[in-house]
Amino acid sequence: MSNKIKKHSPSDYTFKEELGHGSYSTVYKAVDKRNVKQCYAIKVCSKKHIIKENKVKYVSIEKNVLNILRKGNHPGIIKLYYTFHDEENLYFVLSYAINGELLQLLHKYRSFNEELTIRFTVQIIDILEFIHKNGIIHRDVKPENILLNRNYNLILTDFGAASLIDNDEDKENSNNSNATYNDIHVNRASSFVGTAEYVSPELLLYNQCGYCSDVWALGCMIFQFLKGYPPFRGANELNTFEKIVALDYHWNDPNNLVSQSWKDLVSKILITNSEKRMNLENVKKHPLFKNINWNDKEKIWLGTNK
Ligand code: ADE
Numbered sequence: 001m002s003n004k005i006k007k008h009s010p011s012d013y014t015f016k017e018e019l020g021h022g023s024y025s026t027v028y029k030a031v032d033k034r035n036v037k038q039c040y041a042i043k044v045c046s047k048k049h050i051i052k053e054n055k056v057k058y059v060s061i062e063k064n065v066l067n068i069l070r071k072g073n074h075p076g077i078i079k080l081y082y083t084f085h086d087e088e089n090l091y092f093v094l095s096y097a098i099n100g101e102l103l104q105l106l107h108k109y110r111s112f113n114e115e116l117t118i119r120f121t122v123q124i125i126d127i128l129e130f131i132h133k134n135g136i137i138h139r140d141v142k143p144e145n146i147l148l149n150r151n152y153n154l155i156l157t158d159f160g161a162a163s164l165i166d167n168d169e170d171k172e173n174s175n176n177s178n179a180t181y182n183d184i185h186v187n188r189a190s191s192f193v194g195t196a197e198y199v200s201p202e203l204l205l206y207n208q209c210g211y212c213s214d215v216w217a218l219g220c221m222i223f224q225f226l227k228g229y230p231p232f233r234g235a236n237e238l239n240t241f242e243k244i245v246a247l248d249y250h251w252n253d254p255n256n257l258v259s260q261s262w263k264d265l266v267s268k269i270l271i272t273n274s275e276k277r278m279n280l281e282n283v284k285k286h287p288l289f290k291n292i293n294w295n296d297k298e299k300i301w302l303g304t305n306k
Helices: 047-052 056-070 102-109 114-133 168-173 201-206 211-227 237-245 260-269 280-284
Strands: 013-021 025-032 035-046 080-085 089-095 146-148 154-156 184-186 208-210
Touching (some): 047 056, 056 080, 056 089, 102 146, 211 260, 211 280, 260 280
Antiparallel strands (some): 080 089
8 A cells, every 4th residue: 555645736626707806816716526515616727827936935834834723723714734736836725615705795785783793803802812822923814704604703814914923034033032912023024915995004104014914904994894894995095095194084883873882892992002902802891792702612603514
């Protein structure tokens, strides 16, 4: 008996429709030819494109991050099953989220009621806490990067812009080896990563980014869940950036359809100074979540069969 493990290849799968695409990759639905009931989402990254666009670092971070997170077996993180490559492309075989993007669901409902907003916010907090405890900042948290599984539980995907805080490069460059949970991470890459509407003021103003930058995106998403559109949206990217740094957002809610508690929470997250912004530990203590037992993962992750 040979103990060689057969390498996967694209011919093991039947590629179906496109599920989405990013700046250097396209995600397809695919089925395993040996088990046609098993669906995957395969992210295909063109080697030529990655090299041309200088994205090699991002692709390798994405793979490392997914491998680190896989160990925690968290229900809210996209699972990486295999990676392989051929002459043209790199392939990431990921779990397939049958109910698509959270953004599509939001567009369908126009906005979420407070019950759904609580449920989704609690799941996002649990996910962010998990990745941050693993030293990972996602840096592109937004409703397009959150998927829904069969039970309408959330799954965070697309770690292509992520930053690994505790890597060797950071240790070498940091004069403080005891980086704490709240530390800001000096992002030496000067290019803007992420999506205009959710980008944090510290990235725009100082080119810095920390765990607090994902919390900023959470604040933007809570607003969006309740109103149907994000708090900062200009006619173009520059205009959006100007609104973010000026903290120019409005609830436009003359009939008080959104309760004061939500406005209070969002106002404590959307604070320009990242040191004054609420961190996840304090977000969890907000009165909105008084009925949530943060240790009861089964209840947070309804119907997840794990
Ligand atoms: N769109 C992007 N990634 C996806 C995935 N893993 N499952 C379903 N839809 C997706």
